[in-house]
Amino acid sequence: MKKRTFAVDIDGTITENGGGRIHLDALEALRRLTNMGHDVIFVTGRSSVEGFLLSVFGGTTKITVGENGGCITLDSNDHILLGSIDECKKALDVLKNNMENVEEKYVFPRMTEVVLQRTFDLDQARKVLSEHNIDVELSDSQYAYHINSPGIDKGTGFTEIMKRFSISKEDVIAIGDSATDVPLFKVAKTSVALGNASDDVKSEATMTVSAHAGDGVLEALDKLAPRLSEI
Ligand SMILES: O=C(O)COP(=O)(O)O
Numbered sequence: 001m002k003k004r005t006f007a008v009d010i011d012g013t014i015t016e017n018g019g020g021r022i023h024l025d026a027l028e029a030l031r032r033l034t035n036m037g038h039d040v041i042f043v044t045g046r047s048s049v050e051g052f053l054l055s056v057f058g059g060t061t062k063i064t065v066g067e068n069g070g071c072i073t074l075d076s077n078d079h080i081l082l083g084s085i086d087e088c089k090k091a092l093d094v095l096k097n098n099m100e101n102v103e104e105k106y107v108f109p110r111m112t113e114v115v116l117q118r119t120f121d122l123d124q125a126r127k128v129l130s131e132h133n134i135d136v137e138l139s140d141s142q143y144a145y146h147i148n149s150p151g152i153d154k155g156t157g158f159t160e161i162m163k164r165f166s167i168s169k170e171d172v173i174a175i176g177d178s179a180t181d182v183p184l185f186k187v188a189k190t191s192v193a194l195g196n197a198s199d200d201v202k203s204e205a206t207m208t209v210s211a212h213a214g215d216g217v218l219e220a221l222d223k224l225a226p227r228l229s230e231i
């Protein structure tokens with residue numbers, strides 16, 4: 001069997017509602033892939049600790065890219081930080097001083113990024129930051145806005161994993177639902193946009209499925225199964 005690495009988003013991908021409830025059949029399928037010898041790595045805008053705990057309890061590969069690419073967790077006391085929260089907080093201050101309704105989202109603690117409520121216009125925010133010569137990444141996961149350090153996104157975060165574990169792009173299959181997953185799609189040979197993804201996101205993936213979230217993950221794995229059984 002040719003070993004593959006699945007890079008899997010969490011919210012809107014293996015969850016079945018806005019609150020983060022895990023689609024159990026999708027998780028079971030990912031655990032089965034792990035038991036078969038593939039790697040299944042969560043790549044999420046949630047904290048990397050949340051993603052890591054999901055891998056422990058879910059029975060998938062105990063490596064996680066969290067904080068929208070800003071933090072890699074390899075163990076309870078082993079985190080690789082790929083960004084600086086200070087420049088993200090500076091960007092937050094500029095936005096708060098120049099726009100209305102800029103509010104942080106109450107999430108688990110972050111080491112490298114700032115997470116905001118989706119309560120203001122993102123393009124206007126990007127314009128304000130540019131006018132103040134603030135260079136950060138500002139992105140929308142459909143669950144939250146993220147301010148990350150320049151050049152930090154799910155693609156660069158996962159690329160760090162690929163380097164450290166000698167994973168080839170040829171063997172990576174990325175699965176996601178939102179704009180924050182597009183950089184991850186670009187570092188994978190195969191990328192799957194779920195039915196709940198926007199047309200813009202779907203246009204960036206190598207394949208799309210019609211089912212939403214966890215059901216879409218199951219549909220994708222059914223479609224990919226023949227390729228996975230290559231000798
Ligand atoms: O916290 C979020 O932004 C949601 O994260 P995810 O969709 O990247 O898992």
Ligand SMILES: [Mg+2]
Pocket residue numbers: 009010011012013141176177178
């Ligand atoms: Mg998502």
